[in-house]
Structures are given as C-alpha cells and as structure tokens.
Amino acid sequence: VTEARRFEAEYYDGRTAAKRHVQVEVEGERVRIHGASMDLDLATSELTIHPRVGSMPLRITLPGGGLLLAQADAVAQALPIPRASGLAHRLESHLGVVFASLIGVVLAAWLAYSHGIPWAARAIAFNLPASIESDIATEGLKAMDRYVLKPSELTAGRKASVTRVFAGLSDKAEGAGRDARLEFRDGNWIGANAFALPGGVVVLTDQLAVMMPDDEMVAAVLAHELGHLQYRHGTRHILQDSFAGLLSVALFGDASALTSLAVAMPTTLLHNGYSRDFEREADQYSYALLRATGRSPRLMAAALAELERSSVNNAEGCPAPKSDAPADAAPETPPKPRKPRARSDMGYLSTHPDTGDRIRAAEEAAR
Numbered sequence: 194v195t196e197a198r199r200f201e202a203e204y205y206d207g208r209t210a211a212k213r214h215v216q217v218e219v220e221g222e223r224v225r226i227h228g229a230s231m232d233l234d235l236a237t238s239e240l241t242i243h244p245r246v247g248s249m250p251l252r253i254t255l256p257g258g259g260l261l262l263a264q265a266d267a268v269a270q271a272l273p274i275p276r277a278s279g280l281a282h283r284l285e286s287h288l289g290v291v292f293a294s295l296i297g298v299v300l301a302a303w304l305a306y307s308h309g310i311p312w313a314a315r316a317i318a319f320n321l322p323a324s325i326e327s328d329i330a331t332e333g334l335k336a337m338d339r340y341v342l343k344p345s346e347l348t349a350g351r352k353a354s355v356t357r358v359f360a361g362l363s364d365k366a367e368g369a370g371r372d373a374r375l376e377f378r379d380g381n382w383i384g385a386n387a388f389a390l391p392g393g394v395v396v397l398t399d400q401l402a403v404m405m406p407d408d409e410m411v412a413a414v415l416a417h418e419l420g421h422l423q424y425r426h427g428t429r430h431i432l433q434d435s436f437a438g439l440l441s442v443a444l445f446g447d448a449s450a451l452t453s454l455a456v457a458m459p460t461t462l463l464h465n466g467y468s469r470d471f472e473r474e475a476d477q478y479s480y481a482l483l484r485a486t487g488r489s490p491r492l493m494a495a496a497l498a499e500l501e502r503s504s505v506n507n508a509e510g511c512p513a514p515k516s517d518a519p520a521d522a523a524p525e526t527p528p529k530p531r532k533p534r535a536r537s538d539m540g541y542l543s544t545h546p547d548t549g550d551r552i553r554a555a556e557e558a559a560r
C-alpha cells in the first residue's frame with residue numbers, strides 16, 4: 194500500500210473567477226482533490242503539470258478546464274514536474290527534426306525554383322487579361338523600334354504576299370496566334386531575324402525575308418513564331434526571368450509590372466532566346482500548322498538550312514563558291530575547308546537551338 198502524498202492548492206473551476214482552497218492527495222495513479230463543497234477523483238494521467246516558471250506558483254490543468262495553482266516545491270513531493278524546455282533545449286533534443294526540416298526547406302526551395310516558377314509563370318501567362326498582353330506587345334515593339342529596328346524597306350508587293358501567307362497561317366492557328374498581326378522591320382544589327390512579342394505581334398526583318406528564296410520558307414519561320422505566341426512563351430519567359438515580376442503579379446495582382454518588364458524583354462530574348470523546351474514546342478507547333486495549311490514540315494528544314502548557309506557566308510564575308518565557274522580558272526590556292534560554325538552574333542540562329550538538330554527533327558516530322 195502506497196502512502197498518500199499531499200499538498201495544498203488553489204482551485205479555479207475555469208468558468209468563474211472564484212478561488213477555492215483545496216487539498217490534493219496523490220495515491221498511486223489516483224488524485225483526489227477535495228475542499229469546501231467539492232470532491233474530485235481523477236487519474237494522474239488526466240492532469241497536465243506545467244514546468245516551473247521561476248518562483249511562480251506551479252500550474253496544473255485539469256480535464257474540463259479546471260486549474261490548480263500550488264507551490265512547486267510542495268507539488269514536487271507528490272507529482273513529477275516536467276523540466277522546463279527552452280528553445281535551445283528543444284532544438285538540441287530534436288536535432289534530427291531540425292536537420293530534416295532544413296533539408297525540407299532546401300528541397301522545397303529547389304522545387305519551387307525548378308518547377309514552381311515555370312508552373313506559376315505558365316498559370317499566370319494563360320490567365321492574363323488580353324489587354325495586358327497587348328500592352329506588352331505595344332511597349333515591347335516601341336522599345337525595339339527605339340533601340341534596334343528601322344522601318345522596313347521591303348517592296349509593297351513582297352509585304353503583301355508575306356502578309357497573305359501569314360494570314361493563312363494565323364487563320365488556322367488556335368488561341369493566341371489567331372489574332373496575331375505581322376510587322377515588317379529592317380533588322381538593323383540583329384540582321385535576319387523573326388520574333389514574337391506577347392500579345393500577338395510577330396516581327397519579321399527585311400533581311401530574313403530577302404534571304405529566303407520564297408514565301409513558303411518564310412511561312413515555316415512564321416509558323417514557328419505563331420507557336421511561341423500560342424504557348425505564351427514570351428510572357429512566360431518574362432515571368433520566369435523576373436521572379437520579382439512574378440511575385441508582384443501573383444501577390445498584388447499588379448500586372449502593370451509586366452509591361453515595364455516587357456520593355457526589357459526584346460533585348461533579353463535577343464541575347465538569350467527561349468529555353469530549349471519552348472523552342473521544341475514552337476517547332477512541333479509549326480509542323481502541325483504547316484500541315485494544317487497544306488504544307489510539309491520539310492519547309493522548316495529548308496528554311497533553317499537556308500538560314501545556316503546564308504549566315505555562314507555572311508560571317509565569312511565571301512559568297513558561296515559557284516559551281517558554274519569556268520573550268521580553266523583554277524584557284525591559286527586550294528579551297529579552304531569551310532569553318533564548322535561562324536555565325537553572326539545576333540542572328541536568328543544564335544538565339545535558337547542547334548540548327549542541325551532542328552533540321553533533323555523537321556525531316557523526321559515530315560515522314
């Protein structure tokens with residue numbers, strides 16, 4: 194038979210401010226709390242004994258909201274008092290948990306960076322009001338016109354025929370490409386180029402139009418740009434590129450931040466281009482669009498080969514060797530082996546994935 198241990202306490206019922214003086218008797222696993230007009234019998238496991246806090250009375254909470262306040266030293270004779278645990282103590286005893294959560298945080302940050310941002314950018318891009326995207330197009334084109342592009346000098350006839358080709362393509366495009374418009378510009382130092390601005394503007398430079406032997410090859414390039422529009426690559430690129438922009442849109446709904454970012458976008462695009470995934474997506478789209486307008490994806494392969502050939506020649510500053518040269522005009526030096534890749538710095542090819550890979554993919558798609 195275990196002897197009862199007892200201490201005195203103040204009892205609060207948890208409903209009124211009334212304080213009652215009680216005796217607490219602990220015997221084995223039972224606790225009896227009795228005083229004037231009250232008698233409680235509880236299991237020790239029903240009590241929550243709080244750690245000591247300085248010299249304050251010890252708190253013991255009871256089921257149902259009751260509370261006992263007693264001298265800690267007196268309680269210690271009858272019941273075990275848990276050790277106070279400061280933050281440092283808790284961290285020490287849960288070092289494993291701390292490390293695990295640290296790893297968790299790093300992992301979550303990495304996932305957010307590699308998946309979350311592209312995912313959020315995609316979600317936002319596909320839900321932007323059309324007016325915001327058209328602002329991006331307007332501001333982006335303005336910036337390009339101010340810093341890079343010059344007015345087109347293509348003949349009215351060529352413009353008309355390329356515009357007809359473009360209209361035919363965008364007519365078969367779904368979504369963003371459908372309302373797109375084509376703008377002609379002299380490419381200035383970006384040379385033979387084509388790009389799509391979010392909001393539905395495709396810019397074609399005179400140099401690219403002139404380089405292509407016919408409008409059918411231009412069609413391949415335009416179909417690819419319509420793919421960039423279709424998948425909102427421009428807007429997604431801006432958002433992914435600018436975490437701050439993404440945040441301000443997501444948190445504050447401040448889509449005007451996008452417009453100011455758009456001003457810087459063309460230069461970003463011209464230097465870095467889109468990701469390989471975006472380019473592949475745009476190429477895949479172009480094959481489908483070419484087919485939908487009765488053309489073959491092979492046109493893309495032909496257009497790329499033409500771009501590659503011309504840019505290598507331009508970069509080397511000499512024309513391609515002519516096959517119809519007179520037989521007696523023997524060259525004084527043997528022909529130099531062609532450099533594997535010498536392209537102008539700012540051309541269309543510099544911002545796109547390996548041309549050889551793209552040509553192979555287009556030919557594969559044409560089969």
Ligand SMILES: [Zn+2]
Nearest residue numbers: 421472475545
């Ligand atoms: Zn592209």
